Amino acid sequence: MSDIVTVAWKKYLLQLQHHPLRTKAITAGVLAGCSDAVAQKIAGVKKLQLKRSLLLMIYGFAYSGPFGHFLHKLMEQIFKGKKGNETVAKKVILEQLTTSPWNNFFFLMFYGLVVEGRPWALVKNKVRKDYPTIQLTAWKFWPIIGWINYQYMPVQFRVIFHSFVASCWSIFLNLKARSVATIKKD
Numbered sequence: 001m002s003d004i005v006t007v008a009w010k011k012y013l014l015q016l017q018h019h020p021l022r023t024k025a026i027t028a029g030v031l032a033g034c035s036d037a038v039a040q041k042i043a044g045v046k047k048l049q050l051k052r053s054l055l056l057m058i059y060g061f062a063y064s065g066p067f068g069h070f071l072h073k074l075m076e077q078i079f080k081g082k083k084g085n086e087t088v089a090k091k092v093i094l095e096q097l098t099t100s101p102w103n104n105f106f107f108l109m110f111y112g113l114v115v116e117g118r119p120w121a122l123v124k125n126k127v128r129k130d131y132p133t134i135q136l137t138a139w140k141f142w143p144i145i146g147w148i149n150y151q152y153m154p155v156q157f158r159v160i161f162h163s164f165v166a167s168c169w170s171i172f173l174n175l176k177a178r179s180v181a182t183i184k185k186d
Contacts, residue, residue: 016156024159025065028166032060035167039174055115056170063106064166068159071099076155085151092146100142104134107173130176141169 015023036056040048075095079087108131112123145165153161 020156021066021069024069025061027160028065028163029057029061031163031167032064032170033057035170036174039171042171043175052115059110064163065159068162072155072158088147088150091150092143095146096139096143100138101135104138105131134173134176
C-alpha cells in the first residue's frame with residue numbers, strides 16, 4: 001500500500017512542478033467537494049446533494065485554487081528576498097487585511113446565490129447578519145495558519161496546505177452559510 005501512495009505522491013509532485021496552476025486548482029476543487037460532503041453529513045443531510053458538492057468543487061477549481069496560486073506568487077514578488085519573522089508577520093497581516101475579508105464575503109455570496117439559488121435580498125441579509133461573526137472567527141484562526149504557511153511551507157506547497165486547512169474551514173463556513181430554509185427542507 002505504501003508503494004502506491006509513494007508513486008501517487010511522486011506523480012502529484014511532478015504535476016505540481018510542470019502544471020502548478022492546474023494542479024492547485026484541481027486539488028482545491030477536490031478538497032472543496034470533500035469538505036462539502038462532510039459538512040452535509042454533519043448537518044444531518046440524509047441523501048448527499050451531489051449538485052451542491054459539484055458547485056462547491058467548481059468554486060474550489062475556478063476560484064480558490066487559482067486565487068491562492070496568484071496570491072502566493074504576488075506575495076513572493078512583494079517580499080522578494082526578504083525572510084525572517086518580521087517578513088512572515090507582514091505577509092500574514094497583509095493577507096488577513098485584504099484577502100481574508102474578501103474570500104469569506106465571496107464564499108457567502110457564492111453559496112447563497114449559486115449553491116442555494118436564493119434571491120439577492122435574502123442573501124444580502126444573510127451576509128449582513130453572519131459576515132461579521134465569520135470574519136472575526138477567521139481572524140482568530142487564519143493568522144496561525146498563515147504563520148505556519150509562510151514560515152514553514154515551501155512556496156510550491158502553500159496553496160495545497162492552505163487548501164487542505166481551508167477544506168476544514170469550509171465545513172464551518174458551509175454550516176454557517178446554510179440558510180434556515182435549506183436546513184428545514186432537508
